[in-house]
Amino acid sequence: MIRKLVRFLDRRTGTAPLLRKTLRYLFPDHWSFLLGEVALYSFVILVATGIYLTLFYENSTATVVYHGPYVPLQGQEMTQAYRSVLDISTTVKAGLLIRQTHHWAADIFIAAIVLHLIRIFFTGAYRKPRELTYWIGLTILLVSLLEGYLGYSLADDLLSGMGLAIGYGVAVSIPFFGANLAALIWDGPFPGKHDFFSRMYVAHVFLIPALIGALLVLHLALVALRHHTQFRETRRQTERKVVGIPTFPGQTPRSLGLFFAVAGVLFLLGGLVQINPIWLWGPYHTYISTNGAQPDWYLGWLIGALRLVPGFDLTIGHYTLVANPFWGGAALPSLVFIFLYLWPWLERRFGGDSAYHNLLDRPRDAPMRTAIGMTTLTWVFLPFVAGSSDRIYVTFGLPYIPQIWAFRVLAVVAPPLAGLIAFWVCRELQAGERVERRRKRAEEEAELA
Amino acid sequence: MGRARDALVAGLLLLARKRKRRLWPGQRERIVPPASRNPGSELLATLLLLAAAGCAVAFIVVYVLDRLPAHTQLLGLSLGLACLFVAAALIVTAKRLIVTEELEDDYPAEEHVDEQETVLQLVADSGFSRRRFFKLALGAAGGALALAVLTPIASLGPAIDLARFYATPWRRGRRLVDEHGRPYRASDVEEDTLYTAFAEGSDKEQLGSSLVLVRLPKDRLKLPAGNSGYAADGIVAYSKICTHAGCAISLYRAPLFQPDEPTPALVCPCHYSTFDPASGGRVTFGPAGRKLPMLPLTIAPNGELRAAGNFDSAVGPSWWGVRTKRPTS
Numbered sequence: 203m204i205r206k207l208v209r210f211l212d213r214r215t216g217t218a219p220l221l222r223k224t225l226r227y228l229f230p231d232h233w234s235f236l237l238g239e240v241a242l243y244s245f246v247i248l249v250a251t252g253i254y255l256t257l258f259y260e261n262s263t264a265t266v267v268y269h270g271p272y273v274p275l276q277g278q279e280m281t282q283a284y285r286s287v288l289d290i291s292t293t294v295k296a297g298l299l300i301r302q303t304h305h306w307a308a309d310i311f312i313a314a315i316v317l318h319l320i321r322i323f324f325t326g327a328y329r330k331p332r333e334l335t336y337w338i339g340l341t342i343l344l345v346s347l348l349e350g351y352l353g354y355s356l357a358d359d360l361l362s363g364m365g366l367a368i369g370y371g372v373a374v375s376i377p378f379f380g381a382n383l384a385a386l387i388w389d390g391p392f393p394g395k396h397d398f399f400s401r402m403y404v405a406h407v408f409l410i411p412a413l414i415g416a417l418l419v420l421h422l423a424l425v426a427l428r429h430h431t432q433f434r435e436t437r438r439q440t441e442r443k444v445v446g447i448p449t450f451p452g453q454t455p456r457s458l459g460l461f462f463a464v465a466g467v468l469f470l471l472g473g474l475v476q477i478n479p480i481w482l483w484g485p486y487h488t489y490i491s492t493n494g495a496q497p498d499w500y501l502g503w504l505i506g507a508l509r510l511v512p513g514f515d516l517t518i519g520h521y522t523l524v525a526n527p528f529w530g531g532a533a534l535p536s537l538v539f540i541f542l543y544l545w546p547w548l549e550r551r552f553g554g555d556s557a558y559h560n561l562l563d564r565p566r567d568a569p570m571r572t573a574i575g576m577t578t579l580t581w582v583f584l585p586f587v588a589g590s591s592d593r594i595y596v597t598f599g600l601p602y603i604p605q606i607w608a609f610r611v612l613a614v615v616a617p618p619l620a621g622l623i624a625f626w627v628c629r630e631l632q633a634g635e636r637v638e639r640r641r642k643r644a645e646e647e648a649e650l651a
Numbered sequence: 652m653g654r655a656r657d658a659l660v661a662g663l664l665l666l667a668r669k670r671k672r673r674l675w676p677g678q679r680e681r682i683v684p685p686a687s688r689n690p691g692s693e694l695l696a697t698l699l700l701l702a703a704a705g706c707a708v709a710f711i712v713v714y715v716l717d718r719l720p721a722h723t724q725l726l727g728l729s730l731g732l733a734c735l736f737v738a739a740a741l742i743v744t745a746k747r748l749i750v751t752e753e754l755e756d757d758y759p760a761e762e763h764v765d766e767q768e769t770v771l772q773l774v775a776d777s778g779f780s781r782r783r784f785f786k787l788a789l790g791a792a793g794g795a796l797a798l799a800v801l802t803p804i805a806s807l808g809p810a811i812d813l814a815r816f817y818a819t820p821w822r823r824g825r826r827l828v829d830e831h832g833r834p835y836r837a838s839d840v841e842e843d844t845l846y847t848a849f850a851e852g853s854d855k856e857q858l859g860s861s862l863v864l865v866r867l868p869k870d871r872l873k874l875p876a877g878n879s880g881y882a883a884d885g886i887v888a889y890s891k892i893c894t895h896a897g898c899a900i901s902l903y904r905a906p907l908f909q910p911d912e913p914t915p916a917l918v919c920p921c922h923y924s925t926f927d928p929a930s931g932g933r934v935t936f937g938p939a940g941r942k943l944p945m946l947p948l949t950i951a952p953n954g955e956l957r958a959a960g961n962f963d964s965a966v967g968p969s970w971w972g973v974r975t976k977r978p979t980s
Contacts, residue, residue: 391815508921
């Protein structure tokens, strides 16, 4: 049976040599190498659940009066888009399970990418010859942030509308052409015309997923062409020899097992842990907002940054050049991503290491890189926490205004401090290892003598 | 004697191997070493797969019996557990039932110098690279064509003419109405409460339509010179859209709790931009970079609130040059 299949395929496509090579491709083994796989499998679940949702979603902003089973909203005016998401959550069998699984999968997809990026950064996996793989990965993260934002904006509940308003505020704040750009995207000033929802919809369900899918294929192809990196755990692993478990039989049940584990956790979350109960927020209108609103976690750093920037527009006399939301909503993410894109080049240029690397560093092996990474991470993490400052106020009673001032000071002081501490810890760990090595050598010599 | 016995044993072993080969003609040497038998783990993996099948069936049953309480939870539980049982079975398979080989392989070559040279030679031999004028023309054609196919993007929206960004439905005499279209009377507006008003007959979603309306004690009002006469009987009206990022201003800090909250304030819940309604909408805290647009009010003889003109500044989040033009009706 299998013999027949293999023979059929080989005679039609001539791919038996490729198949043999693929089956014996080696996967170096380390838990942190699974993070990218978790992202990949979350994406598979996202596509599957997403397709199901499109079968019920209506991307129309035409107004209807709600007469569905959810009593508190009966008789309210809302868009067809919001009504259809309400229906998915109430009357479509298994609709709420799929919708919540989709939302959880999006959150975990981006979380896995971010952790994967952190692993790649601190182990120097992006170095020559893998810069292209790294840049494609970064691009996947960048468009995934947009994809997630569009996804929860399509529901057209109160929170999603507030999120869109903020997105519009950031767009118009971009110097020189911001308002023109926003006019193109929204077909005029906010809230825009009905075609804006069609644009979001086609971007969310087709353009961006197709882009992410294409980039994923490229990313994986480049990984395979250059082979995986590895840690130097024994003398067997060198810059020229890779040590690992072959795709088949060793890696196959492991990877499939991880896929089912990811799927299982996502379905459990989707069924058991409520996420974005849109029926509680109600429909969006430009003249309504609610307190205590929080975006999905991966936009928390932008909300926090928008809150921390002191209240000023950059003006010359009466002429506004840069409106305030630009700093937190556009400049911060641009800076962080530009830094990440440039980093492999920066490190080569100023670190003086342009060699070819297949072996990974441990964070302590490159104290400067670890320090700069920790500085960046702290710089992003602080606004992320500040994004929840109103919740911190409600939960812990810490007054809001002093909190904002504390975060403003911390945003300046803490990142370099975190870098310094990281540098010092790396050096100490290195010194500790040197002492350990010397002690061992002395003991061996003593035994010999 | 001993040597003879060794030879005999070796000969027998050789025979045995040969016979084994004959049993499976065409079979070659193993690639993957044989796994040790592990009946316990095999049983475990089988049981886990059966449990997965059971959970998957349970999912279908729950789906069909849609009158169950906690329907979504049971669906998620059954489907999630089915997947997790499969995952567990696969992990048992990976760890116990199959051989985990740790193999070595060469990393691919850093570069292929010969191939690179061949490619360069091909380009050089083709003759393309030497015709400079042709290359320029090719660039011009490519660039112009790219520009041409991108031009229809301009149809997406009014990107050049920003007049609509300054347009509001307000003009002198326009009545202030509530969400249901009922006109506000000055006597409807009480102190320490926030009211939302709209321009009569306008699209309520338009950013320039919605207002926050509050009444302040007259001795508290400290309107700047530009806004003198904007209040009507202590009632002041501001655009409801925050000048920071466009959320609706839905919080009103009043009545006051001394000493934390010394003055009444309009607050946007998105980033807590805070505006002073007594002084023409000045920013007192938070990230907003521009005061809240104020609408002049009058009271008609029948007591209804009406606009006495348009806002004093552009409505909504700020853009390049936003302060240079006054809103238009």
